[in-house]
Amino acid sequence: RKEVEQDPGPFNVPEGATVAFNCTYSNSASQSFFWYRQDCRKEPKLLMSVYSSGNEDGRFTAQLNRASQYISLLIRDSKLSDSATYLCVVNRRGMNNNAGNMLTFGGGTRLMVKP
Amino acid sequence: DVKVTQSSRYLVKRTGEKVFLECVQDMDHENMFWYRQDPGLGLRLIYFSYDVKMKEKGDIPEGYSVSREKKERFSLILESASTNQTSMYLCASSLSQVGTQYFGPGTRLLVL
Numbered sequence: 001r002k003e004v005e006q007d008p009g010p011f012n013v014p015e016g017a018t019v020a021f022n023c024t025y026s027n028s029a030s031q032s033f034f035w036y037r038q039d040c041r042k043e044p045k046l047l048m049s050v051y052s053s054g055n056e057d058g059r060f061t062a063q064l065n066r067a068s069q070y071i072s073l074l075i076r077d078s079k080l081s082d083s084a085t086y087l088c089v090v091n092r093r094g095m096n097n098n099a100g101n102m103l104t105f106g107g108g109t110r111l112m113v114k115p
Numbered sequence: 116d117v118k119v120t121q122s123s124r125y126l127v128k129r130t131g132e133k134v135f136l137e138c139v140q141d142m143d144h145e146n147m148f149w150y151r152q153d154p155g156l157g158l159r160l161i162y163f164s165y166d167v168k169m170k171e172k173g174d175i176p177e178g179y180s181v182s183r184e185k186k187e188r189f190s191l192i193l194e195s196a197s198t199n200q201t202s203m204y205l206c207a208s209s210l211s212q213v214g215t216q217y218f219g220p221g222t223r224l225l226v227l
Contacts, residue, residue: 032213043218091213107157
């Protein structure tokens, strides 16, 4: 089983739609969760962190369910510019305690917003 | 703004060549990372470094080595390039160990 699993999509939605992505993770000890966005042929960039109580940033809402070990991202009122791949990211410990945390990236969910 | 730069955007090498990929960050970050990204497999961690001269293997270190002689610079070395190392290579840096990772623009490596 992959450490972080996402539906690869693509999700094709019209402008203005609401779309939700889910992500499941396997390590119950994970403490930090993020969503990154990657545009075509570009590097990933942080979209938002995911907090235990859930958090919102404009049209984006992230939720964490520790009991079921899944994370979600909700995008309201989709824009053409939201078209990208969304990466679910979860931390894990390195083997060397001095090394601290590493991040594990899901394979990404591709979103295409159409006019 | 954090800036992470990589020495090349595109690189073509022959099987058996030694390949150096360099990454430089300008924000005094302790942690630096090398990933490769392949379709269907996502980003996979090759190596990371949490301090100068310190390194730790990631998930797929075989065929790679790294060097961190200065805080701002993290190099990935392919000792003898093989065709299965054709990929997009992404470098990243972060200030804290659970903090945001800032990525460079990537190097597309083709090994013939």
